[in-house]
Amino acid sequence: MTWRVADVVAVHEETPTARTLMLRIPGWQGALAGQHIDIRLTAPDGYQAARSYSLSSAAGAEFAAVSVELMPDGEVSPYLVRGVSAGDQLEVLGPLGGWFVWKPTQPEPIRLIGGGSGIAPLVSILRTHAEAGSTVPAHLLYSVRSPDFVYFRDELDALAAAANAKVTIQYTRHAPQGWTGTVGRLDGARVTSWAAETAPADGGAISTYICGPTRFVELAADTLVAAGADPMSVRTERFGGA
Amino acid sequence: MGIVTPGFFGKRREADPHLPPGQYETKDFPVLSAGPTPNIHPGEWSFSITNESGDVKRWSWDEFQALPIEDVDTDIHCVTRWSKFDTKWRGVSLDTLFAEVETDAPFTMAHSYGGYTTNVPLEDLLDGKAWVAFEFDGEPLDPEHGGPARLLVPHLYFWKSAKWVNGLTMHETDELGFWEVNGYHAYGDPWKEQRYYYDS
The missing domain is CATH 3.40.50.80 (Nucleotide-binding domain of ferredoxin-NADP reductase (FNR) module)
Structure with a gap:
């Protein structure tokens, strides 16, 4: 698995300080409910910063969705909540994580x-x-x-x-x-x-x-x-x- | 280098030689655990090493505290991308513990209260590279951070530094522990960015 270039297909303001990004990821085959992706940003001089975000989309959703809360002193979330627009591109890695997941085959409440x-x-x-x-x-x-x-x-x-x-x-x-x-x-x-x-x-x-x-x-x-x-x-x- | 993100400049401008690739520095001490925090009283705590023949060497809390205690000042690197510099710990070196154990097995599995496990090659625990730590920053280690005692293997991603550790078992082959079965890398070298199972 490697970093993939995702298209931001839509942004939705969830709250005054949080926003959901819908991402079209080439080759995306869904995820397990509860998994996360890493999102990486690259500055013009090559400096990179990456953070993990839980997916909020359903396991089989065509577009991966992350819902990002603005961390006032953060490095990545201000860009994702205030900077990014539909049509922009971001690098993503995932889906990731195998423990905090729920599968519809689980029989228990x-x-x-x-x-x-x-x-x-x-x-x-x-x-x-x-x-x-x-x-x-x-x-x-x-x-x-x-x-x-x-x-x-x-x-x-x-x-x-x-x-x-x-x-x-x-x-x-x-x-x-x-x-x-x-x-x-x-x-x-x-x-x-x-x-x-x-x-x-x-x-x-x-x-x-x-x-x-x-x-x-x-x-x-x-x-x-x-x-x-x-x-x-x-x-x-x-x-x-x- | 990936695609440039228009309008993103980031915070850090100087390359920091202490920071492994893909990490950022934090002054906090984030807590990451798979489940509830076990509440283990030192009086009920013990640590054991079980060799490949099944022989068990066990230390109670008091016996453990009577061993030589070392001060450790180290950087730590979490797979979730934060690193924390100059963290100060006290604990017992694994060299001290293994001096009392007979083993030729090259792999260990660390076991914790609560049932969690993580696999570490024996050579990564010896020669001053690993401790069982019970103090952080001059205070008894908080339960959220693994108290009363956790493994400290700071040259690997920090999930290898098993919280609430209560023992090691010795193995001829490298088996996968809890997080390793759940998608994380079998070895976890932060300088090679071995985060996930498919990283080389």
Whole structure:
């Protein structure tokens, strides 16, 4: 596998600070839900910078999609969120990663917990789940600052309307008008109650995927393990320092 | 060199000889783990080396702390492209541990609490190249970063420096560990950019 030149076929503003890029990659044969690609930028003097981005597109999608959050001090994300336009070209490598992935052949229910831009690979899983017509229950718990910062808003509403998928949003700072749920940082009690609500009635196996900032993932994963989850059934992707 | 990205200039202008290809420097210490962080109390921690005959040499936490402890100042390089310079660790050299083990097997598998594994050739663990580290920056190693103790093999990508390590097993052939089965390179030399399984 080598670096390939991808065409940016469309850009979509997800939030005031994040954007989805749709990429046409020559020879692209899809990915596994949850995988990532590396994107590389090259300056006129040959200087290069590369970063990894989770795919948000469904496994079999014709175009690979990445959803990039602007890191104010970042080197690559400012260009991808503010600089790039449809018709531009980028170098990409992938798909990559074999652990934080979901396959429609998995028989067990799935739980997804995302914080902020950590939603991206989880939406890839939900999209893949929907497109495959999977009948296993899928539950998403999405922690996000305020309504303006919700990625994939319309699609999450549509996915949540499906019989075997359920989306729960936890607003950490501001909720929409008329919101009746709680507002505040996701805490252990909230994760525990959501885990109890989403546990299989038969007490059977369940797989959990958690993606978000390090502190968020640590809290969610520790809480689930304390509540009895098998640590090997909990897959995590963290970003940021600790 | 790939296609030039119009309008991209990047931050770093000077080539840094400490930075392997495709890496960038960070001052943070990002956390990357496949699953939840195991919570291992030093009192329940032990480290063992099992040779190819099945003989086990085991150290408890207290026995381990009684071994010669070295200060290590090194750069580390994560396969996810960050590098961190001049990190300061304390730990026991693998040379010290292997002095008490009889083995002719050329390959090791590191094992961790939580079930993770990674494969490292024995020669990459000897001659002052690897430690079992339990302090970072003057403090006990945080669980997120592998505490109470992790392998430290800084000349390879950092996933080889197995967190929550509890032992090594010796092998005649090079078998693949957890991350290596899941798409990462069998050896992982950052200077050759051996990130993924298909990199030469």
